[in-house]
Amino acid sequence: MSDSDSSFTLDGRIIAFAPGQTILAAATAAGVYIPHLCAHPDFPPHGSCKLCTVTVNGRDGSACTIQAAPGQEVRSDTPELHEIRRVLLQMLFVEGNHFCPGCEKSGRCKLQALAYEIEMLSPHFVQFFPHREIDASHPEFFLDFNRCIMCELCVRASRDVDGKNIFALAGRGRESHIIVNSPSGKLGDTDFAATDKAAEVCPVGAILRKEIGFATPIGARLYDHAPISRVDLAGQEK
Amino acid sequence: MTEIESALDPILAKYHRDPTALLQILRDAQDLSGWISPEIRAAAASALAIAPTRIDSLTRFYAHLYDAPRGKYRILFSDNITDRMAGSVALMELMLKKLKLERGKLSADGLVSIDFTSCTGMCDQGPALLVNNLPATRLTARRIDEICGLIRAGAPLDQWPAEFFQVEDHIRRADLLLGAPKKRGEAIRAALALGAQGFLDELEKSNLRGRGGAGFPTALKWRSCRDAPGEKRFVVCNADEGEPGTFKDRVLLQSFAATLFEGMALAALVTGAQKGFLYLRGEYSFLRAPLEATLAEMRRENLLGATIGGAKNFDFDIDIHMGAGAYVCGEETALIESLEGKPGRPRIRPPFPVTHGYLGFPTLVNNVETFCNAAAIATIGAAAYASRGTKQSTGTKILSVSGDCQRPGLYEYPFGVTIAQVLEDCGAPDVGAVQVGGAAGNCLIPEEFGRRIAFEDQPTAGAFMVFANRRDPIEAARNFAHFFAHESCGFCTPCRVGTSLVAGMIDKIAAGHGAQYEFLDLKRLHDILRASSHCGLGQAAMLALGDMMQKFKPAFERRLITRDFEPDFDLDAALARARELAGRDDAAAHLGEDI
Known part of the structure; x- marks a missing residue:
């Protein structure tokens, strides 16, 4: 097989792929970062956040959902696509109630880290200020739906890995x-446990551990040291 | 067994306790008490051995499933722009006033609730409403008065005057499909004479393209489904006619159902499917009983069931599956999700339904009109069929004409007819714009009326809404924007959030508070929704608005304030509560323009 049978170009760079790999997976494996939120290497493609929107052969x-194919011409690092991603991030910020300075996830939050990466300077749009409940019924975890971005990673993890189907x-x-x-609709009435995959996948601060707060000071956290584009490529997605 | 359990039992038995039928079970269960009560939820979840959240995910997704009581009479006013132009808003206000109700709130005695719902497909005989899923058409102040009387008296719906529920066909121009109904069985017999491959060849020669709007070659779709590997196959008719301004499928279902079912049987003959579904939108529930009757007749006539037309191995039957108020289910993968008893969220494509559809099996999904055309091709032959229309768009197209014209209704033309011709035929002399293809379509202005209805020029699924010169394009834009915000499934960010942002911006402009800032933001969102949305709903949500902003720029600009920007926070409105407490509403209690 020649190189062109198993490679595509991403912003002019040749990216090799294995059969069945998506463009995002192949790019990540090759050390090229494409912004994303709902995609996770342990789960099948989902495609809801749309942060990873790229232009493939002009479309x-x-x-995260398009299969890599030989000879594809993929563009990701363009002003137009950054503009789309910036607006999508602004949408996610105004849709929920995201108050970074008071959030325990600050510095480890992918939404926040991406906003820095893509240079989102303000939420721009009208805030929805939705009324969303906090569920503190579980002894070890609390759910703060104000910060939820509907990526469904907890839904998928609980259903597909934990076999518990706790979220929908x-x-x-x-x-x-x-x-x-x-x-009761409360987390405390489920068998949700700290060892669940669903307990670790939330990219934002919607599912948080109780009793451990700010153990690592802000400024010394995951994305405080390096931008998400470098951290995630280094495989430290935790 | 509790009372609820025993009431639920025959419903569960009817659907073989199959969770795939959850949406059907919940629709039937809702008829027990008008809503999905906690008792029904618990009993159904336990009987089906599913998580109660699966029930919640449906009741909170489908607009016509309720997790709170909605009253003995559930009134929903159709909220298409054509209903509004015919005075629906004033009629609803009249009804609210007469019954001393607030919109969306259940009356204290639990008798009645009144709200809006998306277009119910009665645009040629609006304003219309649904009462417990039954359409009442041609509303007037007098009729509203009578309806209020019947509600107050607690009269059962079957005692209401039948003319309230009269739904007219309004066939104004007939061609191949809307002429006299074909002799039943003719299409199936003709196709059997050709054989499965022979008929597929004929279909290919006819150059039939899907009538849902996208225009995919029908023969290619049928062949792909036939050739896809799979133990079994399914044929699905998309009768989720939710596009605002479209109602031609309603007439085909009401008066030409046998032709449609024959068309589906032809698809079964070609693909080898043994099971078919008619996915009927919830708003057309009134058509269910007559459709079931037609199916039963066709089974007796050996046009459905085992060895159809006496042909060995030609076994095919059709089930009717009801929707429950979700426009997005018109998208074929969302429709399949809904068929499987789930919320109608579109799947990732590819794979396409022809290879991975219902329950993962190869599935053919076509529009009502497409199947009717297939039946017509079997009857008259590809050559005669392709002699109508244009080279790239053969055959006829049924247009659902509504809005400001003298003769609204169905107009069937060979493809290639000009907008101007349609306007002349329907009696619309003073036209400012025509919305072709529904809320997700294009807005055309007089200098474009020479354009032709055809896949190669102006494609359409059939909606044709006429706006007189005196109409305000911003009102139509607002109506469409709120429609999409209401119907977005919520799966992807751009559509879930973007459609709501757009609705808010248009409201702001309509209220006289918008500036160039909003106008430019709308343009930006137009491009972003089209580029990044997960499915056609989000991609097309701003198509019409984009047209209107470009073609009616002065109308928009007249509404924009000259300042660069006005905040969304309205200081004066925020003082409303304080004024209420102080019992004041005089000029001095309001903030002036100079604030």
Whole structure:
């Protein structure tokens, strides 16, 4: 097989791929960062956040869902695509209630880290200020839905890895929200546990450990040392 | 067994306790008490051995499933722009006033609730409403008065005057499909004479393209489904006619159902599918019983069921599957999700349904009109069929004409007809704009009325809404923007958040508070939604608005303030509560323009 049978170009750079790999997976393996939030190497493509929007042979699409194919011409690092990503981030910020300075996840939050990476200087749009509940019923975790970005990683992890099916996405449009599968609708009435995959996948501060707060001071956290584009490529996605 | 359990039992039994039928089960269960009560939720979840959240994810997704009581009479006013132009807003206000109600709130006695719903497909006979899923058409102040009386008296719907629920076909121009109904069985017999491959060849020669709007070659789709590996195959008819301004499928379903079912049987003959679904939008629930009757007749006539037309190995039957108020289910992968008893969120494509569809099996999804055309091709042959229309768009197209014209209704033309011709035929002399293809379509202005309805010029799924010169394009833009914000499934960021942002900006402009700032933001969002949305809903959500902003720029600019920007926070409105407490509403209690 010649190189061109198993490679595509990403912003002019030749990227090799294995059969079945998505553009995002191949790029990550080759050490090229494409911004993303809902994609996770341990889960099948989802394609909801749209941060990884790239231009493939002139058409826009999600790098996390499009299969890599020989000879594809992929563009990611363009002003137009950065503009799309910046606006999508602004949408996520105004849709929820994201107050970074008071959030325990600050410095480890992918949403925040991407906003720095893509140079989002303000939320720009009208804030929705939704009313969302906090669920503190579980002894070890609390859920702060104010920060949820509907990536469904917890839904997928609990269903596909933990086999517990604790979370689900309900509602539609801006009324979309995560619900907890228990008679009371509370996390405390589920068998959610610290060892669950779902307990570690939240990219933002919607699922947080109780009792451990600010153990690592702000300024010394994951994305405080290096931008998300470098941290995630180094495989420190935790 | 509790009372609820025993009431639920026959419903669960009807659907073989299959969680795939969850949406159907919940629709039927809702008829027990008008809503999905916690008792129904718990009983259904336990009987089906599913998480109760699966029920919640449906009741909170489908607009016509309720997790709170909605009253003995659930009134939903159709909220298409054509209903509004015919006075629906004033009629709803009249009804709210007469029944002393607030929109969206259940009356204290639990009798009635009144709200809006997306276009119910009665645009040629609006304003319209649904009462417990039954359409009431041609509303007037007098009729609203009568309806209020019947509600107050607690009269059951079958005792309401039948003319309230009269739904007219309004066929104004007939060609191949809308002429006299074909002799039943003719299409199936003709196709059987050709054989499966022979008919597929005929279909290919006809150059039939999908009537859902995208215009994909039908023969290619049928062949792809036939050739896809899979133990079994399914044929699905998309009768989720939710595009605002479209109602031609309603007439085909009401008056030409046998032709449609024959078309589906032809697809089964070609693909080898043994099972078909008609996905019928919830708003067309009133068509279900007559459709079931037609299916039963066709089974008796050996046009459905085992060995159709006496042909060995030609076994095919059709189930009707009801939607429950979700426009996005018109997208074929969302429709399949809904068929599987899930919220209608579009899947990642590829794979396409022809290889991975219902339950992962190869599935053919076509529009109602496409199947009817396939049946017509079997009957008259590809050559006669392709002699109509244009080279790239053969056959006819049914247009659903509504809005400011003298003769709204269905107009079936060979492809290639000009917008101007349609306007002349429907009696629309003083036209400012035509919205072709529904809310997700294009807005055309007089200098474009020479354009032709055809895939190669102005494609359309069939909506044709006429706006007189006196109409305000911003009102139509607002109506469409709120429609998309309401119907966005919420899966992807640009559509979930973007459609709401757009609705807010248009409201601001309409209220006289918008500046160039909003105008430019809307243009930016137009490009971003089209580029990054997950499915056609988000990609097309700003198409019409983009057209209107470009073609009616002065109308928008007249509404924009001259300042660079005005904040969204309205200081004067924020003082409303204080004024209320102080019992004041005089000029001095309001902030002036200079603030």
